[in-house]
Amino acid sequence: MKFSANLGFLWADRPLPEAIRAAKSAGFDAVECHWPYDTPAQEVRAALRETGLEMLGLNTARGDLAAGDNGLSALPGREPEARAAIDEALTYASEIGARNLHVMAGFAAGPAAQRAFVDNLAYACQEAADAGITILIEPLNRYDAPGYFLTTTVQADEVIRAVGAPNLKLMFDCYHVQLMEGDLSRRLEALQAQIGHIQFASVPDRGAPDHGEVNYAHVFQVIERLGFPMPLGAEYKPAGATEDSLGWLTALR
Ligand SMILES: O=C(O)C(O)C(=O)CO
Numbered sequence: 001m002k003f004s005a006n007l008g009f010l011w012a013d014r015p016l017p018e019a020i021r022a023a024k025s026a027g028f029d030a031v032e033c034h035w036p037y038d039t040p041a042q043e044v045r046a047a048l049r050e051t052g053l054e055m056l057g058l059n060t061a062r063g064d065l066a067a068g069d070n071g072l073s074a075l076p077g078r079e080p081e082a083r084a085a086i087d088e089a090l091t092y093a094s095e096i097g098a099r100n101l102h103v104m105a106g107f108a109a110g111p112a113a114q115r116a117f118v119d120n121l122a123y124a125c126q127e128a129a130d131a132g133i134t135i136l137i138e139p140l141n142r143y144d145a146p147g148y149f150l151t152t153t154v155q156a157d158e159v160i161r162a163v164g165a166p167n168l169k170l171m172f173d174c175y176h177v178q179l180m181e182g183d184l185s186r187r188l189e190a191l192q193a194q195i196g197h198i199q200f201a202s203v204p205d206r207g208a209p210d211h212g213e214v215n216y217a218h219v220f221q222v223i224e225r226l227g228f229p230m231p232l233g234a235e236y237k238p239a240g241a242t243e244d245s246l247g248w249l250t251a252l253r
């Protein structure tokens with residue numbers, strides 16, 4: 001199996017270009033990140049070229065962090081900001097050759113939020129299509145992100161159908177899905193056509209995948225059997241130094 005290091009959590013203490021090099025040295029096949037915008041895109045591009053790693057994806061900016069924003073695209077009345085964040089992210093993604101963009105919904109609820117999310121995603125998909133970029137939406141669990149608009153794969157599936165764009169896919173983060181809905185194996189199978197990227201971490205502590213209530217040896221076998229072609233995103237919070245958390249990766253090599 002192939003694995004992508006999520007540099008929002010792994011080597012998060014290092015500048016992004018250094019984290020990319022560390023991921024290469026540790027044996028990862030790809031990288032992904034959260035919010036790379038403080039690092040000039042050409043520095044990221046240079047590190048990717050040097051290591052031969054692909055940046056699989058990044059997130060839209062969350063908005064006004066001091067005010068508690070966690071994404072903008074489902075916030076009625078804030079469409080101009082949401083679309084500016086989408087434009088910014090697509091420009092950055094194009095500059096570094098990233099294939100996926102996770103459009104973050106934000107804290108909202110109700111029909112107006114649903115309409116705003118669908119409209120902003122339609123805009124994102126249209127703008128992304130020419131660059132060959134896939135737009136991802138990701139349900140987040142209610143414990144880490146209480147009040148977040150998108151919380152389940154069932155809801156994400158409805159949104160994907162409402163938008164109806166071929167380049168809109170589901171980010172299936174096993175950690176969030178286990179906390180909200182469980183039944184990982186059946187859900188991966190049922191949703192395989194909608195899934196654009198898969199992430200994982202132990203549950204409930206969001207650590208390395210070698211402990212906790214989910215048996216990832218089994219989950220990885222299911223994903224392999226389904227023929228999911230892309231590297232899986234290791235999006236967990238190492239308990240100490242990232243290098244000391246990689247026994248699970250060494251064991252699979
Ligand atoms: O937290 C996550 O699982 C994410 O993948 C993310 O992009 C930021 O919320």
Ligand SMILES: [Mg+2]
Pocket residue numbers: 138173199235
């Ligand atoms: Mg995730």
